[in-house]
Amino acid sequence: MRDVYRSLLTALTGVLALWLILGFWPLSVGSRVALSLLVILLCGAMLWRQRRASQRRAQALRDIVDESLPPEDFQGAVILVCGDNRALFAESVRHRETRQGWYLRVKDAEQLPLLAQHLSLIRPALVSQISVMLAVVPEKHTFGDDFTQSLRGWQRVVVQCRSAFGTLPPLWTVTWVSPPVACAEAEPVWFTTVSQRTGIQVYQPGQGNVSLTEWTRETRADGRLSRLSQILWLDGLLAWQNSAVNDLLSVRQGELPAMKPCVQGMCMVPVSGIAGNLWQQHITAVTALPPDAVVTTEPLPLPELLLPALPRRRGVSRRMVFWRYAGLLGGIFLALAMLASWMNNQRLIRNVGDHLALYHQLTGNPVAPKLRAQQRLRADGALLDDWQRRGEPLRYRLGLYQGLRLVPPIEAAVSDWAPPPPPPPVIKKIIQGPKTIRLDSMSLFDSGKSALKAGSTKMLVNSLVGVKAKPGWLIVVSGHTDNTGNPKLNQTLSLKRAEAVRDWMRDTGDVPESCFAVQGYGESRPIATNDTPDGRALNRRVEISLVPQANACQIPGLTQAPSQDDGASQHNGE
Structure with missing residues (x-):
């Protein structure tokens, strides 16, 4: 389920980033495409990396099964038991559950940070209830240097749990030693030290916690000898505990910070130890009398009485973590979207x-x-x-x-401003050069048509009154269009319009057809730019020119040479 939430957060991040890029930020098309591809690649890489990390974590935690983990709604303390924890669990048991706590056995020091990370992902709601208990059984060790190295190794991996929990988990120590021979058959006795209190507390079944002073003053005849033996035993245990455990944890060692256990417990209960162990060595050095070895197969008692003293705070579930991150992403998206909207x-x-x-x-x-x-x-x-x-x-x-x-x-x-009105739609007679008359096509023809429209006759009469058939002169009628439409159709339209003007001149003036030459240029010969309406209007025209040509327009009875018709030339050059 945790991988599903992480994948959902990654996908949500990608969707919000794409929405921000494509819908809000003022970017060019190329930048949007590039950033979108980058976001998709990054999200794909993150999803692939999460999948690989999940597989590696599963490989590393193959000895940890989820059945040994507490349920997410567990209300008690969750204790990661480190150190000499074999004496607290049966051979094949990985956890012990009580009414107040859930004890998880950590196989070795390398497994502790992995288990911490696994719990933070699988059971995030229980992170605030997790603590690390360092179990100390001196009767399981024979060499002090080996014990010190083992303790430092556990201290180092506890520091590594900070990355999984966000802070150092609460650390507490519990020490088990065999009681004096006179108390071997008695009930286990617990001596506790809580950081919030002063002095040593003694726990007795049925009586609860009492101070060490009160416990020492009790004068029951049947237990006075055993009580004195336990006090002497406790003095030796405190001396060993301070020199072998507390001094090591409370002193900074290179990159290892100093650690002060929040709670300390010491239990006198029969412990099955090995010959020549550290506890025997210590008692022998103090009393010159080595204690007898004890053989027992019972697991050591759990420190239930210490659990209420552990620091606790309220945790969050996976769903709450997901919605917190989703809310954070939504807030970031909203802030960036508002910034983009403002821009x-x-x-x-x-x-x-x-x-x-x-x-x-x-x-x-x-x-x-x-x-x-x-x-x-x-x-x-x-x-x-x-x-x-x-x-x-x-x-x-x-x-x-x-x-x-x-x-x-x-x-x-x-x-507040209007352009000046355009000139009235009259025939534009613009003399571009000698012997050329230019007529506006839109004054003669409808748009796209080649037939003279009604009312154009008067304009033609007024404009072409001076154009007369003369021997030696050829009347050239050429049609032109703008660049709007198909070029081939424009060329055909210009030719037909020129023919329509030629036909009108021929029929009206009774001029032989041999006096005319008709040409259609389409859009190939513009006289102005086609990028503006005014320029296109100038290009839509019909031009009539008198071109000298020998043997052209020979009318019976007229033998005047072209060079003698100076008046016509001057008239048509206006």
Whole structure:
């Protein structure tokens, strides 16, 4: 389940990042594509890495089964038992459960950080209830140096648990030693030291905790000798505990910080030890009388009476952790989205402001730049009006949209100037060169048509009154169009329009057809740019030229040479 939550968080991160890139941040198309691919690759790599880490963790924790872990709703203390823990568990038992605690056996020092990480992922709600108990059984060791090295190894791995729990887990120590011979048959006696209290407390079944002073003053005749033996035993145990355990933990060793156990417990109970162990060596050095070895197969008693003194705080479940991270991601996304929305609105204000500034700087002379600036403002106003009716895009929202306050200045700017009216639609007679008359096609023909429209006869009469058939002169009628539409169709249309004008001149003036030459150039010979409406209007034309040509237009009864017709030449060159 933990891997599912982690995968969901990774996928949620990727989705929010893509939404931020594609829906909010003002980026170019190339940048959006590149960043989107990068996010997808990173999320894929993270998912693959999480899967590999899960497999490695499962490999390392193959000796830990989830059945030995406490349930997530367990309310007691969770104790990771380190050190000499074999005496507390049966051979094949990995955990012991009591009403107040769940004791997990840690096989060796290398397994402790892995188990801590595993618990933090599997049971995050129990992290606050986890503590590390260092079990000390001096009767299981014969060499002091080996015991010290083992203790330092456990101290080192406890520090490594910080990465899994976020802080050092509470550390407490419990020591078990065999009691004096006179007390071998008595009930186990617990001596405890809690950091919040002063002095040593003694726990007796049925009586609870009493101070060591009160316990020593008890004068029961049947137990006075055993009580004195236990006090002497306790003095020796405290001396050994301070020199062998407490002094080692409380002194900083290189990278290892000093550790002060929050709780300490000492239990006098029969322990099955080995010959020549550390406890026998210590008692022999103090009393010169080695204690007898004890043989027992019973597990050592658990320190239940110490559990209420352990520090605890409330934990969180996996679901709560997931929603916390999801809320954090959502907050980061919202903050970045609002920042991107603010940037988009500022860019909108800046662009419209630049358009308004340019519009107001232009005087309207010439008209074209001012007209283009006005058209740009009209487009801005239309866009903002459409957003007002349908709703602005998401990248401008989040309570930061500024488009509404841009509409009044745009409307005021557009309405304070109008371009001068265009000239009336008359025939444009522009003399480009000698013997050339230029007629506006739109004054003669409908759009896309080649038949002369009604009312064009008067214009033709007024414009072509001076064009007469003369021997030695060829009347050339050529049609032209703009670049709108198909070039081949434009060429055909220009030729048909030239033929229509030729037919009118031939029929009206009774001019022989041999006096005419008809040409259709289409869009191939523009006289102005086709990028503006005015330029395209100039290119839509029919031109009539008188071109000298020998033996052209020979009319019976007229033998005047072309060189003698100076008046016609001058008239047609206007």
